[in-house]
Amino acid sequence: MSVTSFASGPATFPPPVLEALQHDISMWRSSGQSVLELPFTSRDFSEILDEAELALRSLLAIPASHRVLFLQGGAFTHFSLLPMNLAGQSGRADYIETGLWSRRAIAEASPWVDVRLAANGDGRSLPDPRSWRMDPTSAYCHYTSNETADGLQFHALPGAGPVPLVADMSADLLTRPLPVERFGLIYASGQKNLGAAGLTIIIVREDLLGKVRPGTPAPLDYTRQAKEACKVNTPPTFAVAVALRMLRWLIDAGGVGGAEERSLRKSAKLYAALDTDAFYSTPIAPAHRSRVNIRFHLPTPALEDAFISEAAANGLLYLGGHPSIGGVRANLYNGVPEASVDVLVAFMNDFRRRKG
Ligand SMILES: *Cc1c(COP(=O)(O)O)cnc(C)c1O
Numbered sequence: 001m002s003v004t005s006f007a008s009g010p011a012t013f014p015p016p017v018l019e020a021l022q023h024d025i026s027m028w029r030s031s032g033q034s035v036l037e038l039p040f041t042s043r044d045f046s047e048i049l050d051e052a053e054l055a056l057r058s059l060l061a062i063p064a065s066h067r068v069l070f071l072q073g074g075a076f077t078h079f080s081l082l083p084m085n086l087a088g089q090s091g092r093a094d095y096i097e098t099g100l101w102s103r104r105a106i107a108e109a110s111p112w113v114d115v116r117l118a119a120n121g122d123g124r125s126l127p128d129p130r131s132w133r134m135d136p137t138s139a140y141c142h143y144t145s146n147e148t149a150d151g152l153q154f155h156a157l158p159g160a161g162p163v164p165l166v167a168d169m170s171a172d173l174l175t176r177p178l179p180v181e182r183f184g185l186i187y188a189s190g191q192k193n194l195g196a197a198g199l200t201i202i203i204v205r206e207d208l209l210g211k212v213r214p215g216t217p218a219p220l221d222y223t224r225q226a227k228e229a230c231k232v233n234t235p236p237t238f239a240v241a242v243a244l245r246m247l248r249w250l251i252d253a254g255g256v257g258g259a260e261e262r263s264l265r266k267s268a269k270l271y272a273a274l275d276t277d278a279f280y281s282t283p284i285a286p287a288h289r290s291r292v293n294i295r296f297h298l299p300t301p302a303l304e305d306a307f308i309s310e311a312a313a314n315g316l317l318y319l320g321g322h323p324s325i326g327g328v329r330a331n332l333y334n335g336v337p338e339a340s341v342d343v344l345v346a347f348m349n350d351f352r353r354r355k356g
Helices: 014-028 043-060 075-087 102-108 220-229 239-252 255-274 301-313 338-355
Strands: 064-072 092-099 114-120 141-144 165-168 185-188 198-207 293-296 328-332
Touching: 014 114, 014 239, 043 064, 043 198, 043 255, 064 075, 064 102, 064 141, 064 220, 075 102, 075 165, 075 185, 075 198, 075 220, 075 301, 102 114, 102 293, 114 220, 239 255, 255 293, 301 328
Parallel strands: 092 114, 092 141, 141 165, 165 185
Antiparallel strands: 064 198, 185 198, 293 328
16 A cells, blocks of 8 residues: 655655665765765765755755755754844844744743734734734844644745844745745754755845854854854754755756645645535635645544544545644645645545545
């Protein structure tokens, strides 16, 4: 039986990336070594880091004003590192509260910066960026471009203003084109759309560096990491090598334009299945539905449990919603093939016929 994971992360990989990685694990290019064995100070690893940065820069057309950092920690760790790095000592920052992950970002930032709520959502829809009330003296304005647990996604991006925009794009970076120049800082965990857990990508406008709070540990200091080519301590070398393979695959598959087309097609098929009748339903307003994390419900929790376990028995894995939200959730990251979405939709239609 073929199996597809719809997990929230680590996510499904494209088969050609897994094949290339098997090769890299046996032998990295002509080094005579496994990619796992390369010292982080070696020329071979510097090549991997440089090539990964170049691939990311070309995919997202990252301007020269922005630095790219390959760090550890995951987005959750960077919730506190952002204010420590960007707000200086007397910081204040605007936050947009829209769901589970932005609430966690706010909770983690609060000990380090004076958090001001500039806008908030209602759990079903998102506040229009034109209505955000930013304080011009804030060090930055943080928002979550895609609320992974709730199933919400901003489709309209905020314009650039006097307050630098900071975005947690853990779930939707590299699923669509992005005007990077509008952002002060973009960050994302690796294990959703660009590879393995253990890597956090930071894209930061250079002029925002240099404001680190005294006492910040050296490996967590963005400015120092930028100066020392992300080698203040050992970077997540294998996760960077995995990201390089994923980025190359994305380039070969039509870049972020191609990723967006696939993401639109996959999510449209699932939402069409949800919208057929009232058996499946989603509380999310149509204009703010995530293309990446499709959250839905069945008429009763018992039917949801039966759906999730029958789906798993049919090779459609990890369709349970976030533990704090419940229901069903299909996570359609870059590595999830369209054919698996077709199988899921067929299963949904069959389940509705039998139980509806
Ligand atoms: C997954 C996710 C996180 C947490 O990522 P970790 O790698 O577990 O720290 C944070 N924000 C968003 C939007 C996410 O989707």
